[in-house]
Amino acid sequence: MVKALYMSISDCTGCQQCEMACSYEHEGVFNPAKSRIKVFNFPEEGRNVPYSCTQCADAWCMQACPVDAIYINTKTGAKEVSDALCVGCKVCTIACPFGTINYNHATGKVIKCDLCGGDPKCVEICPTPALTYIDAEQTGMAKMRLWAKKTDAGQAAQS
Amino acid sequence: MSWTKKILRVNLTSGTCVSEPLNMDWAKKYIGQRGLATKYFVEECDPKVDPMSPENKLIFATGPLTGTAAPTSGRWSVICKGPLTGAIACSNSGGFFGAELKNAGWDMIIFEGKSAKPVYLDIDNENAELKDASAMWGMSVWDTEDALRAARGDNDIRCASVGQAGESGVLFAGVVNDKDRAAGRSGVGAVMGSKNLKAIACRGTVGVPVDDAMKFMQAAGAAKQILADNAVTGEGLPTYGTQVLMNVINETGALPTHNAKDIQFDGASKIGGEAMTEPRESDGKANLVSNAACFGCPISCQRVSQMDANHFTVKGQPKYHGKEGGLEYEAAWALGAATGVSDLETLTYCNYICNEYGMDPISLGSTVAAAMELYEIGAITDKETGGIKLEWGSAEALAKICDQTGLGQGFGKEIGQGSRRLCEKYGHPELSMTVKSQEFPAYDPRGIQGMGLTYATSNRGACHLRSYTVASEVLGIPEKTDPLTSDGKPGLVKAFQDATAAVDSTGTCIFTTFALTMDDISPMMAADSEGGWTSETMMEAGERIWNLERKFNNDAGFTAADDLLPQRMLKDAAKTGPAKGKVSDLLKMLPEYYELRGWTAEGVPSNETLARLAL
Known part of the structure; x- marks a missing residue:
């Protein structure tokens, strides 16, 4: 089963613990500025x-990379950056429509979410249900369940 | 390692910013933030200094856990000699500014002197520069933050600033960061304003390394689990915020009402946490929109509110129609129960303008309550108030006088001097509910005996955050004690004071201690920072910090005679509730407290005590 990092915006309190877990996992320091999330x-x-x-x-960053430094982790489906191949040209940062791949001046490489190899630390540390790591084909289930329950109680028409 | 080991020294008179190494010998004795900044302050400042003079210094300090993944790692403090009290002032805030400062690579900023013209400090990691703030002078905190972001062209900066109240010398002006988080008490904002320092804008991308990251993550993870499983930090505070207390304290019979003439408020249920979640009669919407977190906080007690746009206080003023920082218990009590106003929307508005103009809602509400009693007995009249009818429970009068106070207009100028000065001026010093000139917070010492000793001995004047014995006396944390007896309270107060001083100094939030003990906190410190921290050395550092603050106050001229509650607490018995017939047993508790502290009968730390604590 391929899993996806799922974000429930209404549950996020803005505490930034995810950014600290991410920067610690990847950089060894607590530094929101170096977080992938x-x-x-x-x-x-x-x-x-x-x-x-x-x-x-169909990842735009991967397609744009002129040196094929971005590859698919077959276990997680994550698009990962090979530091050995990346030349820091930043074309991927332009290609990505969402801005979620960024250049790290300290290393001269780009950084992006790699799902921590299938054990995302941001999910582990999140104190609320805002971040979950769930079946990529079933990300809507929780929302559907919520609305289905409201329908049962006759609340859907009112809300 | 999690001290950055760098201090930024800013001389406002000469306009220079200099980096200097942190004194590590002091860091290992005073931890950081409150403790370490107080050590610097005491070493550098004459205790007799005029708080509003250029010779007073102003320190912005983070702790060794600030900016780390420790739960509630967003705390930071402002330290100076306070203009409201003349005592050491240390005011603590959350939000995001402190973590940003730490991420920029600074443990502390020490401001000296006074600028000739309005300036702000612009920090971009290791680069710090004073810049002209003439165009921002006169602006509110909210507008200042917008102006700083525009000036920098960077939405990600974090700001701490003073509003109109800090500029005009309101003695309980605060420093406000992230629009609605505040180092609110004791007038630290008035000192900032007196130096012509409008704001600090900060961007930090350097990061915060810790000593033993693996151990640290384990200790922080264990602490987070305890916080999540605890009924107060995992459920009560996220759901209702500190406002969970309004009905509880009213039922305890310890909610100071009508300037503490009464001890219970019949409007309490209309202004508490539950009321904030209920649909309004006017528009069917609830005042509360959601909770929110400070940096690194899994508790998330902050309130986000939205007012009824047609309420008389905000009608036609769109800037108040969005979602803003909502009422916390202390603000709702001071602006509400103390003044007898039970209109939640008016209290929300007054709380907004406390953030906007940069004022402490506790001192503001308490001072307005004193003014209402002066008005009731005829000591002040419409002539002094400029026609404002300061009657108990008047929402219109409250909104008007809060506005005037923040802007330094009309009778608000006198409110801005605080309750002690106001009541003395009009011949009734006994009506000022203050200790060391700082206004009481939201717990009546007759109904919760430990809080009487807490207020009387607090080093920054009356304050609940120096030893929150309510935790034990009402909530049963760590164990239940009877709020109506003073037996055992001196020891309880001392233990809370020392532990609180230590926790404040780490850069985490005192609210964690509803669930965490020092044995949960010290492993984070041990893994975070060199110094071999244990629960014992943390508690010893807390006691050292408490005595250092006390010694500064003694040297500034305070004596045992200043460890006193208003006569109302000692002579006028509570009229209703569980505490009916009770007064505060302060005079019985004080001698025992001094003895436990190792102080003389005059309240001065003995030479043996100073030597034991290496002071």
């Missing part, structure tokens, strides 16, 4: 939105 605060809207790579099936 980012939480954006929109205080006037009372909303916090976590954002990261969605691992596109």
Whole structure:
């Protein structure tokens, strides 16, 4: 089963623990600026939105890479960057429509979410249900269940 | 290792910013943040210094756990001599600014002197520069943050600033960061304003390394699990915020009402946490929108509120119609129960403008309550108030006077001097519910005996956050004690004071201690920072910090005579509730407390105590 990193925006409190777990896992320090997942605060809207790579099936970053440094991890389906091959040209950062692949000046390579090899640390550390790692073909189940329950109770028409 | 070991020293008179190494001998004795910054302050500042003079210093400090993956790692503090009290002031805040400062590579910023013109400090990692803030002078905190982001062209900076209240010398002005988080108490914002320092804008991308990362993640993970499983930190605070307390404390019979003439408020249920979740009569929507977290916090007690756009306080003013930081228990009590106002929307508005203008809602509400009593007895009249009818429970009067106070207008100028000065001016010092000139928070010492000793001995004036014995006396944490007896309270207060000083100094939130003991916290410190930290050395550091603060206050001129509660607490018995007939047993508790502390009968740390703590 291929799994996906799933983000439930309404559950995010904006604490940034995910960013610390991510930067620690990949860089060995707590540094939100080096995290592959980012939480954006929109205080006037009372909303916090976590954002990261969605691992596109037909990944634009991978297609754009002139040296084939981006490859598919066959176990997780994650598009990963080979530091040995990456030349830091940043074309992938332009190709990605979502901005979730970024250049790291310290190493001269690009960085993106690699799903931690199938054990995403951001999910492990998240104190709320905002981040889950679930069946990629069933990401809508929780939402469907919620709405189905409302239908049962006759609430759907009211909400 | 998780100190960055760098201090930024900013001389506002000469306009220089200099990096210097952290004194590691001090760090290993005073931990960081509150403790370590106080050590620097005491070493560098004359205790007799005029708080509003250029000679007072102002320190912004993070702790060794700030910016790490420790739960609640967003805490930081502002330290100076406080203008409201004349005592050491240390005001603690959350949000995101502190972690950003740490991520930029700084343990502390020490401000000295006074700038000739308004400036702000612009920090981009190791680069720090004072810049002209003339265009921002007169702006609110909210507008200042927008202006700083525009000036930098960077939405990701984090800001701490003063609003109009800090500029105009409101003695309980706070420093506000991230729009609605505040180092609120004791007037640290007035000191910042007196230095012509408008704001700090910070971007930090350096990161925070720890000593033994593997051990640290294990200790932090264990602590997070305890917080998640605990009823207060895992459920009560996320759901209702600190406002979970309003009905609880009212039923305990310890909710100071009408300037503490009463001890229970019949409007409490209309202004508490539960009320915030209920649909309003006016528009059918709830005041509360959601909770939110400070940096690194799994508890998420912050309130996000949205007012009814047609409420009289905000009608036609779109800037208040969005979602903003909502009421916490202390603000709802001070602006509400203390003044008798039970309109949740008015209290929400007043709380908004406390964030916007940069004021402490506790001191503000308490001072307005004192003014209402002065008005009731005729000591002040419409002539002094400029026609504002300061009657108990008047939402209109409250909104108007809060606005005037923040903007330094009309009778608000007198409210801005705090309750002690106001009541003295109008001939009734006994009506000021203060200790060391700082206003009481939301627990009545007659109904919760430990809090009387807490207020009386707090080193920054009346304060609940120096030894929150409510945890034991009401909530049963770590074990239940009877709130109506003073037996055993001196030891309880001392233990809470020392533990709190240590936890504050780490850069984490005191709310964790509803669930965590020092044995849960010290392993994080041990893995985070060199120094071989244990629960014992943490508690000893806490006691050392407490005595250092006390010694500064003694040297500043405070004596045992200042460890006193208002006569109302000692003579006027509670009229209703479980504490009916009780007064505070302070005078019985104080001698025992001094003895436990190793202080003389005059409240001065003995030479043996100072030597034992290596002070």
